[in-house]
Amino acid sequence: MITTTEYAPAAAVPVTTAHTNGSHGASSVPARVVMRIEDVRKNYQMGETVVRALDGVSMSVRSGELLSIMGPSGSGKSTLMAIIGCLDSPTTGRYWLDGDYVENMNENQLAAMRGRKLGFVFQQFNLLSRTPALENVMLPLTYAGVRGKEKKDRAMHALELVGLADRSHHRPNELSGGQQQRVAIARALVNDPAILLADEPTGALDSRTGKEIMELFLNLHQTRGLTLCLVTHDPKVGALTPRVVRLVDGLIVEDGA
Amino acid sequence: MNLQDNIQVALRALAANKLRSALTMLGIIIGVASVVALIALGNGATAAITAQIEGIGTNLVTVFPGRFDKGGPQGRLQTVLFYDDYLAIANVSGVRSMTPIFQSLTTFNYEAETSAVQLEAALPSYEIVRNAELDRGRFFNASDNAGRSRVVVIGYKLSTDLFGAIDPMGRSLKIDGVMFEVIGVLKKKGGGGFGGGGDDGAIIPLETAYTRLFGGKAVSQGRRVVSSVSFAAATADEVEPLIVRLERIMRRQHGLSLTDKMDFTVFSQNAFLDAFTIITATLSAFLGAIAGISLLVGGIGIMNIMLVSVTERTKEIGLRKAVGARPRTILIQFLIETVVLCMVGGLVGVGLGWGVAAGVRALDLVKAEVTPGSVALAFSFAAFVGLFFGIYPASRAARLSPIEALRFE
Ligand SMILES: Nc1ncnc2c1ncn2[C@@H]1O[C@H](COP(=O)(O)OP(=O)(O)O)[C@@H](O)[C@H]1O
Ligand SMILES: [Mg+2]
Numbered sequence: 001m002i003t004t005t006e007y008a009p010a011a012a013v014p015v016t017t018a019h020t021n022g023s024h025g026a027s028s029v030p031a032r033v034v035m036r037i038e039d040v041r042k043n044y045q046m047g048e049t050v051v052r053a054l055d056g057v058s059m060s061v062r063s064g065e066l067l068s069i070m071g072p073s074g075s076g077k078s079t080l081m082a083i084i085g086c087l088d089s090p091t092t093g094r095y096w097l098d099g100d101y102v103e104n105m106n107e108n109q110l111a112a113m114r115g116r117k118l119g120f121v122f123q124q125f126n127l128l129s130r131t132p133a134l135e136n137v138m139l140p141l142t143y144a145g146v147r148g149k150e151k152k153d154r155a156m157h158a159l160e161l162v163g164l165a166d167r168s169h170h171r172p173n174e175l176s177g178g179q180q181q182r183v184a185i186a187r188a189l190v191n192d193p194a195i196l197l198a199d200e201p202t203g204a205l206d207s208r209t210g211k212e213i214m215e216l217f218l219n220l221h222q223t224r225g226l227t228l229c230l231v232t233h234d235p236k237v238g239a240l241t242p243r244v245v246r247l248v249d250g251l252i253v254e255d256g257a
Numbered sequence: 258m259n260l261q262d263n264i265q266v267a268l269r270a271l272a273a274n275k276l277r278s279a280l281t282m283l284g285i286i287i288g289v290a291s292v293v294a295l296i297a298l299g300n301g302a303t304a305a306i307t308a309q310i311e312g313i314g315t316n317l318v319t320v321f322p323g324r325f326d327k328g329g330p331q332g333r334l335q336t337v338l339f340y341d342d343y344l345a346i347a348n349v350s351g352v353r354s355m356t357p358i359f360q361s362l363t364t365f366n367y368e369a370e371t372s373a374v375q376l377e378a379a380l381p382s383y384e385i386v387r388n389a390e391l392d393r394g395r396f397f398n399a400s401d402n403a404g405r406s407r408v409v410v411i412g413y414k415l416s417t418d419l420f421g422a423i424d425p426m427g428r429s430l431k432i433d434g435v436m437f438e439v440i441g442v443l444k445k446k447g448g449g450g451f452g453g454g455g456d457d458g459a460i461i462p463l464e465t466a467y468t469r470l471f472g473g474k475a476v477s478q479g480r481r482v483v484s485s486v487s488f489a490a491a492t493a494d495e496v497e498p499l500i501v502r503l504e505r506i507m508r509r510q511h512g513l514s515l516t517d518k519m520d521f522t523v524f525s526q527n528a529f530l531d532a533f534t535i536i537t538a539t540l541s542a543f544l545g546a547i548a549g550i551s552l553l554v555g556g557i558g559i560m561n562i563m564l565v566s567v568t569e570r571t572k573e574i575g576l577r578k579a580v581g582a583r584p585r586t587i588l589i590q591f592l593i594e595t596v597v598l599c600m601v602g603g604l605v606g607v608g609l610g611w612g613v614a615a616g617v618r619a620l621d622l623v624k625a626e627v628t629p630g631s632v633a634l635a636f637s638f639a640a641f642v643g644l645f646f647g648i649y650p651a652s653r654a655a656r657l658s659p660i661e662a663l664r665f666e
Pocket of ligand 2: 077078079
């Protein structure tokens with residue numbers, strides 16, 4: 001879908017961030033920056049007034065990092081996640097993802113980014129109803145051109161990682177909320193994304209199930225070095241991540257461990 | 258992602274939503290089936306009527322007494338044709354064959370069976386003039402007529418009405434109490450029959466009729482009467498000149514000046530056909546309108562299902578885009594889905610419409626014929642509706658950003 005020439009080498013990314021390696025490993029060599037935004041703004045025109053959902057946000061994420069984005073409701077967390085996830089485009093600002101400058105991309109290149117470099121977990125799961133779990137997990141592979149046995153094996157493997165191998169033929173309406181979110185996580189994992197984004201992934205679940213989902217995320221981060229960026233308003237969840245980015249009124253007010 | 262993957266995605270989407278797929282298809286099936294069946298019926302009826310009129314005879318020109326205009330018989334009222342009139346026009350040029358016809362309602366008896374029959378009495382040339390084809394036996398000939406033989410040729414339906422499974426050939430029946438021998442049975446023509454000679458009519462020799470059957474009934478002012486005189490023009494081009502010649506002779510015969518209104522009518526089969534073309538055109542237009550309404554109703558059905566599923570599908574499109582689908586891939590998926598639905602629904606609809614037409618044909622009501630034109634019309638309309646209401650919302654959704662599509666309510 002995207003030829004190699006469309007990708008700038010990773011070295012071309014201006015790595016100016018002062019962040020050191022996250023929780024993963026104790027190496028003093030800084031890990032590669034997989035995501036970087038500079039002065040991103042997003043305005044919504046609401047009749048006469050302009051809502052500044054993001055008002056100049058800059059941040060970067062290194063490979064293998066685990067961070068949470070926190071902030072009050074309406075502070076712009078979802079807007080930021082949608083922009084990082086290439087699901088929406090900023091009004092202004094610069095964005096590099098895994099060595100590619102995203103802002104200049106056309107629709108097809110963005111589709112390739114979403115399908116190959118990014119995994120997105122939504123609060124409301126967003127699974128295809130009436131479609132078995134395995135096929136839901138295979139969807140990103142289908143659009144990335146993976147076929148046949150490889151597609152099935154990789155989807156099965158992703159379901160194993162979330163502990164749902166025995167539910168591969170169940171449809172979403174035959175699964176509990178926690179299980180549906182696990183299917184959604186498997187779908188986000190299946191393409192080995194450079195970064196996995198989760199916008200309040202436990203928001204629609206009861207606290208016990210939410211805790212299980214958080215444990216799954218932490219486990220995936222520790223065992224597989226998954227780069228993970230979570231949105232949460234639960235301080236207990238925030239306490240579990242080495243880095244917390246706080247947003248208020250579309251601005252980062254705190255970024256650190 | 259190649260075409261094969263696309264087809265697979267589309268088919269999976271259809272299979273995952275069987276009820277929606279089935280309901281959409283139902284709209285297509287009903288629309289297509291009703292158009293195919295109704296147009297088949299209309300064509301069948303038109304063909305039947307046309308065939309019947311043409312079956313009366315080729316290049317037929319008939320002289321009737323009186324006027325068939327709006328005002329009824331006009332001028333100096335001579336509302337009968339006499340045998341003398343026939344003799345006066347018998348030698349007109351441009352004619353292949355001709356016969357006077359005396360027509361009357363009679364009662365036929367065979368054993369316990371009785372039938373009211375529109376009986377025609379004519380010369381043997383009737384066979385040529387009216388294209389009378391025989392199923393069995395023979396038509397009466399000149400010597401039957403000269404010898405005043407009591408012989409009768411009966412229509413196909415009359416034969417089965419009176420005789421059932423028995424072969425009527427050589428059997429005797431009574432016409433108004435007079436014994437006649439059946440010497441021939443006409444071929445089945447179908448339908449009601451115009452102006453006698455139909456499936457439930459019968460023909461006897463003219464001389465026999467005058468001398469042995471009708472007596473005073475066929476006489477007026479002491480002269481023999483005929484109901485009409487039929488001519489087969491030599492060629493199709495001769496029809497119009499023949500009408501002119503016949504009118505001229507008849508005017509002279511009846512002592513009418515050029516300004517007098519005619520007290521007779523010269524009617525060609527073409528005029529008959531023209532009159533019926535208007536009727537059949539009306540019939541076709543009427544059935545076409547009903548078919549159009551069915552198609553519209555089917556179309557609205559498709560439209561409803563498509564529109565109702567748009568919300569759900571907009572979210573689906575948002576999700577598909579979020580996991581890497583290109584806009585074009587989404588469009589191709591919807592295109593394939595719609596094409597599959599329209600093709601399968603259209604084929605089932607054509608099959609159903611054809612089945613209805615075949616059923617009507619089997620019941621011997623109308624020779625309903627399915628035309629490629631109606632199939633193409635119904636199919637393309639259903640496809641258009643499906644494409645428009647399926648692809649248009651999909652293409653709009655495909656242009657939205659994934660987050661907008663996912664948020665769509
Ligand atoms: N599509 C939209 N149209 C208009 N305003 C929006 C839209 N999406 C978000 N906003 C506004 O942008 C701000 C940030 O929203 P959001 O990113 O959803 O916040 P959070 O996820 O932190 O609760 C809010 O004030 C919200 O009302
Ligand atoms: Mg939010």
